């Protein structure tokens with residue numbers, strides 16, 4: 001069981017998730033402080049560690065649209081958040097898979113802040129409303145990266161398996 | 168079944184005879200572009216090599232391009248230090264397609280790549296910037312990726328596990344009316360298909376209007392295709408593409424355009440006739456909130472921005488200068504002009520455009536991203552409104568979540584700077 005700590009609408013851009021003015025901060029260890037920086041109350045709760053890992057941010061369509069900035073994924077990852085959205089923008093989706101941010105694609109998902117959610121393999125159950133929603137699986141092309149635990153370990157495996165690169 | 172342009176490009180780059188949408192391929196990368204976020208790419212690249220016993224050397228430094236543009240000259244010690252770190256990496260690996268902060272060869276990455284002939288028809292181009300879609304204007308397949316994915320490209324020389332995208336075909340016919348152009352066309356298209364309408368898909372542009380359009384205009388279309396969610400926009404390479412690369416970018420090698428088969432499969436076809444198109448405005452806070460200028464005319468504007476990788480090219484500056492020449496920017500309104508590259512800036516100087524802007528009261532800034540992404544300069548005050556030729560109007564985009572950004576063409580921007588409110592360039596001051 002996990003709680004929805006933030007409910008957002010459609011087309012939430014990476015400017016909202018991680019404002020451009022913090023882009024000089026790049027290290028995944030430093031980006032989490034600026035997650036949703038312009039939503040000052042929510043950002044303050046995150047920074048005060050009042051939001052337990054595994055908590056859910058719920059959104060509508062096209063979450064993560066806009067800039068390719070990877071900080072948007074690493075900042076959310078740093079707080080251990082799970083994002084449930086009806087769908088995600090392409091680059092954000094890939095960045096999240098590459099970094100290991102937990103995304104759930106759930107068309108038609110309806111929930112409000114404070115509601116309790118149970119995440120199963122193929123469904124999301126809104127315990128408060130009693131309604132369950134089917135999950136769409138992440139792109140199969142990316143499964144090998146997920147299995148490897150992210151793109152860095154995956155690329156490292158491929159590098160070590162390759163012979164054409166001089167050691 | 169025939170293939171679309173992107174299918175052909177990916178088939179070639181993956182060493183296969185054919186591919187179709189949905190296939191998973193690993194294309195060789197012809198060009199890998201980063202800007203200041205190269206600092207993060209370097210970090211992730213070194214992570215990949217950690218404890219492997221291998222030397223962290225990029226697969227092919229001649230295919231890596233790094234352009235400083237987002238925060239130039241550096242706005243903070245942090246940025247300056249990131250830029251310094253990148254310079255050291257560039258020197259160590261002899262990366263030649265590096266454009267530092269310079270008035271001669273510097274500028275915005277999406278202008279530097281075309282104007283130096285780094286992008287060729289049929290190329291697979293990846294960039295750690297969402298507007299890498301721009302380079303489809305030269306008949307390439309060009310798409311944005313994150314920094315970790317770029318570290319993977321630098322390591323392996325391929326883009327791993329790419330799903331071949333489906334393609335939307337957009338047919339454009341008719342002649343643009345006066346003061347209406349490519350920016351109005353792409354804003355209109357985004358309004359029609361929505362900010363998600365092309366998610367995970369490629370948009371191919373066809374029609375007599377596109378054939379007649381300059382490379383500069385095609386760059387506008389492909390640049391903003393990502394605002395409809397597209398993986399890339401592509402204009403089939405043609406005579407104009409070859410002319411641009413040969414005459415303006417100085418490319419001497421033989422170029423081979425990649426064209427779609429006549430029986431290629433498109434998931435959607437959109438037809439647009441531009442002959443009655445009006446100037447279009449994207450209203451706050453989404454790019455698909457598009458209205459004809461008449462519906463928002465009269466909205467007070469505090470800052471007008473002309474520039475960016477969308478509309479900071481010479482023809483854009485010519486249109487804007489033609490409108491403000493001999494006139495004055497309205498009191499209470501700031502007009503900021505930032506040419507997309509040093510080369511464009513110099514041409515604008517030679518043509519007298521910079522003098523026109525300054526005499527009208529505009530501030531002309533150094534080439535770069537400037538106020539576009541709200542990091543660096545040209546911030547907005549609380550409850551202020553900007554009218555900009557850039558490509559995004561998301562909440563907080565120009566650095567202040569308590570402000571609003573409207574997007575438009577250079578003609579609308581210039582006409583509005585003179586009145587201090589959103590103005591139809593076809594009326595009054597424009598003439």
Ligand code: SF4
Pocket residue numbers: 236237275276277296298475476477535536539540557558
């Ligand atoms: S001008 Fe704006 S949209 Fe273009 S590359 Fe720079 S920040 Fe991005």
